Amino acid sequence: MRELRSMYRDQYWRLLEELRKKHRRFELRRGHGGSRDAAEEAEAARALEGTTSVCQEPSCEARSMPCVSYCFAHVALDETQKLYARAADGAPRETMG
Numbered sequence: 678m679r680e681l682r683s684m685y686r687d688q689y690w691r692l693l694e695e696l697r698k699k700h701r702r703f704e705l706r707r708g709h710g711g712s713r714d715a716a717e718e719a720e721a722a723r724a725l726e727g728t729t730s731v732c733q734e735p736s737c738e739a740r741s742m743p744c745v746s747y748c749f750a751h752v753a754l755d756e757t758q759k760l761y762a763r764a765a766d767g768a769p770r771e772t773m774g
């Protein structure tokens with residue numbers, strides 16, 4: 678019984694950690710925490726910054742990332758950002774330092 682409880686606890690923390698990672702990824706891609714209020718706040722902040730909520734790549738309809746006008750797949754097209762660069766396969770990679 679004790680062993681089962683310890684296995685359950687391990688599994689619980691693994692799932693919680695996975696949820697935390699996925700939520701972080703969601704926040705990065707969508708620019709808000711997921712609630713309706715957070716989405717409206719993020720939208721208002723975008724309007725103030727002058728960035729759009731839809732990717733500026735003409736063939737793409739994905740939502741743009743916070744502070745830029747491109748989605749994650751096209752963020753390397755934005756010349757004003759310095760966090761991502763295009764890797765050999767064309768996908769954006771974080772630049773280190």
Ligand SMILES: [Zn+2]
Nearest residue numbers: 732737748751
């Ligand atoms: Zn895009």
